[in-house]
Structures are given as structure tokens and as C-alpha cells.
Amino acid sequence: MQINHFLHTALNVTDLAKAEHFYSDILGLQKAERDLKFPGIWYQIGDYQLHLLVAPENPPSKNQERWGRNRHLAFSVSDIAAVKQRLTAAGQNFQVSGSGRPAVFVRDPDDNVIELGEI
Template identity: 50%
Template sequence: MTMIQCLHTAIVVSDLEKAEQFYGNILGLKKVDRPLKYPGVWYQVGDYQIHLMVHPGFNCTLSNQEKWGRNPHFSLGTDNLSDIIARLQSHGHPVQMSQSGRAACFTRDFDGNVIEISQF
């Protein structure tokens, strides 16, 4: 048996409207059809999907406040890191640069979920 592909990551959010603003409008992810009845949204990123699932009252807490990359997170690639940083900051989202020396940053959605964004 061999695992051949990573298919999706499920992210828990408390407010679907705010989450759609972050993932769809600010990050610019492409929304795709979702054949399920309970609340949520799916986004396509290349061959991979991000699935948002709603749980009212959810709030992600960080175990490592100083280095966001040392908390549970998923990573996206961009062709223009400086533009996405400016976009995140203009919408009031915090940005923490990677301390590894790579062209990468970390941000948090409205519920505190950590997202790494790396320059390709």
C-alpha cells in the first residue's frame, strides 16, 4: 500500500461568512462545488482542496505564541509574497515572518487558525 496524494485539509471555523471573506476574498482561493448539506465551503488550490467546516464558538489557541510556525498549520505557495503580506495587513490580519530565513510568513484567520504562505 502506498499513499499517492494529499487530497484536502479540513479547517474548523466559527463564522462561515467571515471565513469566506478571509479565504476567498483576501487570500483569493477559488471556491468549488460542495455536495454536502451541513454548513461549509470548499476551495481548490491546484490539485488540493481546503475544506471549511463550521463549529460555532470555535477559537484556535496557540501553544507557541512567539513562533506561529510551531503550531498546527497548513501552507500555501504564492508567486508574490510581498503583495499577499500587504493585502493581509491592509485587512487587519497579523503577519509573522518566518524566522527560518525562507521567503515565507505566517498569518491567522478570524478564528486563529495559522496559515503559512511561502514564495515560489
Template identity: 50%
Template sequence: MSITGYRHTAILVSDLSRSEWFYGEVLGLTRVERPLNFPGTWYQIGGMQLHLIVSESPSRDLASEKWGRNPHVAFGIDDLDDMLNRLQAADCPVQRSASGRPALFTRDPDGNVIELSAE
């Protein structure tokens, strides 16, 4: 038996327009339309998609109190310095990886931990 998957991940958000600003404008993800009528917003990231789902009270289980620990959402990026400049220009909190590897950690508008890694 062969199983093929449609890869995507979902993040719960309370304010869709604020989250669209963060993921689209700050992180620079490409918005895509889904053929089915799923609520929320979809972004293309390489071979997968990110689905922002609106929830009145997003689960804080997606975010860790200690940055860089699970659970968090990780994205690979080409230019870490450019991303650092974008995050700082948008007044987003940012922390470099404590291990010294090329990675940044930030939080989206709902407090979900986002890892941006050059590895």
C-alpha cells in the same frame, strides 16, 4: 495494491462568513462546489481542496502559540509581496519567517496559523 487519494485539508471555523472573507477575499482562494452535500465551504488550491467546517468551539489545537511551528496550514504562493500588501490592507497580523526564507505567517479569523510560502 494502488491507493489514490483525494487530497484536502479541513479547518474548523466559528464564523463561516468571516472565514470566507479571509480565505476568499484576502488570500484569493477560488471557491468550488462539492458534488456531495458536505456542510461548510470548499476552496481549490492547486491540486487539493480546503474545507472550512463550522464549529461552535473550534479546536485551538490547530494553531500554535509560536508562529511558524507546527501545527499550521501552509500554502504556496507566487507573489509574496502582493500577499503581504493584501494582508496589511485587510489589517491581518503578519510576521515574516524568522529563518529568512521567503514566507509569511498570519492567523485566520479563528486564530489558526497560516503559512504563505514562496518555496
């Protein structure tokens, strides 16, 4: 077996409207076409997709001190200062990476952790 390409990640969300606001309005992701009969939203990020699936509950992150030490997704950004400005303007809490890298960790409304790193 040879794995050739990463296709998508699926995250559980309990409130689709709140998740859509976070991923569409705060992070600025673009929706992808979706022809399925169950509730959710797909986002296209280059040749990768993020799938949000509605679930009745989502267990919280275990490490509340260092968000980056929890399960998380990581996205590359071109300007970490602009990311911090956008998150601050949206009233979104975030943590700066403790490693000193130009990266921040932010939580969506269901406590899924997203890393945004300048690479």
C-alpha cells in the same frame, strides 16, 4: 498500502461568514462546488481542496510567540512582497518567518495558522 496523492485538508471554523471573508477576499481562494447538507465551504487550489467545516469551538494555537510552530497549512506563492502588501492593506496581522525564508504566517478568524511561502 501506498499513499498516492494529497486530497484535502479540513479546518474547523466557528463563524462561516468571517472565514469566507478571510479565505475568499483576503487570500483570494476560489470556491469549489459542494453538494453536502451541512454548513461549510470548499476551496479549490490546483488539484487540492481546503474544506472549512463549521464547529462550535476551535482550540487556540498554543505558541503565541512563533505562529509557525503551531499546526498550520502551507501554500506556495509567487511573490511574497505582494502577499505582505495585500495582508497589510486588509489590516491582517502576520509574522515573517524567523528562519529567513521568504514566508509569512497569518491567522484566520478561528486562529488556524496559514503559511504563505515563496518557492
